[in-house]
Amino acid sequence: MIKKAVLPAATRHTTTSIHEYNHFDVVDFEGPPATVHINTLFHDSVDRYKAGNRLLTDSSGEPLLLQRCVTRISTDNLRDYAFRVFTHGGIEALEAPGFERRDAPLATIVALDMNQPVVIKHSAYRALTFFVPRCVVEATLPHADSLHGRVFEHACAPSRRLTEQAIAFALSLPEMSRLQAIVAFDISVQMILAAFGKQAMLCGTVRADSRNAMFGKARGFVHSNLHQPWLSPESVVAALKLPRHTLYRLFEHEGGLGCYIRNRRLREAADELVKHPQRQVIEIAYGLGFNSASDFTRAFRRSYGISPQNHRTMALNRLCGRPVVADAVLCPV
Secondary structure: OOOOOOOOOEEEEEEEEOOOOOEEEHHHOOOOEEEEEEEOOOEEEEEEEEOOEEEEEEEEEEOEEEEEEHHHHHOOOOOEEEEEEEEOOOOOEEEEOOOEEEOOOOEEEEEOOOOOOOOEOOEEEEEEEEOOOHHHHHOOOHHHHHOEEEEEEOOOHHHHHHHHHHHHHHHHHHHHHHHHHHHHHHHHHHHHHHHHHHOOOOOOOHHHHHHHHHHHHHHHHHHHHHOOOOOOOOHHHHHOOOOHHHHHHHHHHOOOHHHHHHHHHHHHHHHHHHOOOOOOOHHHHHHOOOOOOHHHHHHHHHHOOOOHHHHHHHHHHHHHOOOOOOEEEEEEE
């Protein structure tokens, strides 16, 4: 365990949770407390170490199912990237909008964009999690949000190398000054980013640089035209004059270009439902290219497990400080 002496002039918080059934406060990916409903006991421990805008957590606990839901995202301000390195146990299954549920083999490192929903099932574990400001990550990898949900499996060489680096960093922290700890944190993060960037073919070679440029053009076109009813994979192909199969490969991790467009529209809709509570759901749906309220509701529920209206109600309740059941989920499995 990292000792309290770790970072002079930095803050450390330790939480040990042993709660009875029903409602209790817990940390959602070590973020702000969430009200959660479960049916049995929960045991978890989290140590946090913070220096400036850098945050490392050392956590351990039972097998769990964790969800960072769209309602929480629409109402909190946590927009960092999180890189979770399991030193014991690992991820058994992961699911997020844009790709299907992925089961074993066991993964020991996962990249998470805290601006996107995710559900993770993991075994009994111990993990070091690096929370990195969005601007820092995107200065290195301009399209880093495409890393969301990417993993390194337990047996692969990058996983072993990055895990060894994270453990060495954690063990050395008690002897480091604050400045040394910041430098070591940044080195660990840059190693993680380089590995994921190479896996996603976004950096490391001339070909990757070309791919990154095409990826950026396609994403930029989609983001600029989310509210245009004509936006489709065909319109992107025509505008950028790129082969369709090339664009599909670029967006393969997101389930293809069509899936990426739909999920970007749904994510935008989730925010608009909360930012503009006076607007009708159907108005937001039509404004983002959906043909009917029923099509929009089905797509929203399929991606987020909740109807658009319930999402709005729960989000507004959270913003008003009213209790919200099932706002986030953290359940023993």
